[in-house]
Amino acid sequence: MNTTTFKIFSKISELPENWDVVAVENAFLQTPYLKVLENSAPTNMQCFYIGIYQANELIGVALAQYLNLLKLESFGERDKCLKTAVRNFVFKNFAGHVLFLGNNMITGQNSYTFSKELDTQTISKVLKDCADALIVYFKKQNINIHLVSFKDFYQYKASELKRYDFASVYEFNTQPNMIFELSDNWKTKEDYVASFSKKYRDQYKRAHKKCESILLKELSLTEIIAQEEHIYELYHHVAKNAPFNTFFLAKNHFSSFKEQLKDQFVLAGYFLEDKLIGFHTLLLNGTVLETYFLGYDSEVQKEKMLYLNMLYNMTEYGIKNKFKKIIFGRTALEIKSSIGAEPVMMSGFIMHRNKLINKYIGKIFTKLEPETEWQQRHPFK
Structure with a gap:
């Protein structure tokens, strides 16, 4: 040996x-x-x-x-x-x-x-x-x-x-780690939504309607750098209100991530009247889509059901790009299970x-x- x-x-x-x-x-x-x-x-x-x-x-x-x-x-x-x-x-x-x-x-x-x-x-x-x-x-x-x-x-x-x-x-x-095994039968977001029971299909429609005025846009490195301070403020607001923390990210973390991993890292911004009011991030890890940190304006999140829409959007990204599963991580267990993720x-x-x-x-x-x-x-x- x-x-x-x-x-x-x-x-x-x-x-x-x-x-x-x-x-x-x-x-x-x-x-x-x-x-x-x-x-x-x-x-x-x-x-x-x-x-x-x-x-x-x-x-x-x-x-x-x-x-x-x-x-x-x-x-x-x-x-x-x-x-x-x-x-x-x-x-x-x-x-x-x-x-x-x-x-x-x-x-x-x-x-x-x-x-x-x-x-x-x-x-x-x-x-x-x-x-x-x-x-x-x-x-x-x-x-x-x-x-x-x-x-x-x-x-x-x-x-x-x-x-x-x-x-x-x-x-x-x-x-538990909330993991969403994506069905091979889902080729489009319409296939995904059609698989819901009526209660959760109605939830999807209601959340989707709330966010009709919000623009979702994937940000380039230049755009991330330009918005870095505000991105950090949105992240920090969510992070400090978590039940427990052992660290806070550095302010240049997201631009550094984009610079190093390029297309393998996605930062998607949510804009209301040209103002960034939230973002989510993803890492493309082979056949697995890893959700990373996010941030939002708490007032807008409550009014627009922004967090739930982020979960739907990340799921739709996974389906569209043919990932086998999405790792949603810990926290917010119930709402993650409502979109299809299961506890592991x-x-x-x-x-x-x-x-x-x-x-x-x-x-x-x-x-x-x-x-x-x-x-x-x-x-x-």
Whole structure:
């Protein structure tokens, strides 16, 4: 059996030439996207790029992120309650320095990819060893990592990892990933709408009518740069009103994304009387359409059912361009299910480096994680 080793890089310029050949299956691990992180990561985030080798051959790539939560302006302002206050106190005092093996900015199994089959036992050991190496790296800089999290894994992969090095690591489930498997029978948006039951077809018509006065337009790099400040304001309004945040994007994030990924990244603007009042973003990831960040004017969103129309428009884009599925991510579960997305549970693993806290990490986590009650909708006939 070949010995599996790894090397951690902190700069894109240091990466092996064949990095993208190994990462070909996942755009979130290819250098154009990694350059977006390098050029416009959140101010409290530092990224690391991990090459995994067998006999000096690069056979896998992975991503790690360090977050300094002490630099965060807000953990989220939507929920004003005692649990939120306690959670914020705990994070500031006992979880200020967090290491993620994976990508904390997106939902999905995007931690690593391999160009050849690797058994789960080896993968689990490599992930744990990478975390240990980064903990030592930060210790030399007088930074004590409090929490280590490994995210996200589909249930079957999490079960496999639990058989090996993750056996004693606390497994957690938060909100599911909303995934929309697009039917092969849908060739046009009319096919999609026709498949709804009457209730949800009426919902579509009502929402569509509300947005008749709004122009939807895909923005070029030049247009994104011209609107950058306003785009960020719309994003920031939505982000700060989320129930929980661990980062805020840099102001140049969207222009950097467009510059690096070009036609693979779509930023669609919503205009009312020539004024930008909302936007959504998409990443074209092979046969998968990945929804990314969005923003809107809350007053217009309420009046025009803007968010629901964004979901419909992203779905129609996926159908028109023959994608097999759309990853809608977490949050807004009920409304996403009303347009056809279904919940897929994902797991993460988390451990605290204080042994006493780690002993009770399961109980602490369930107390601090915001509860989400929602009803799944079934919109199709």
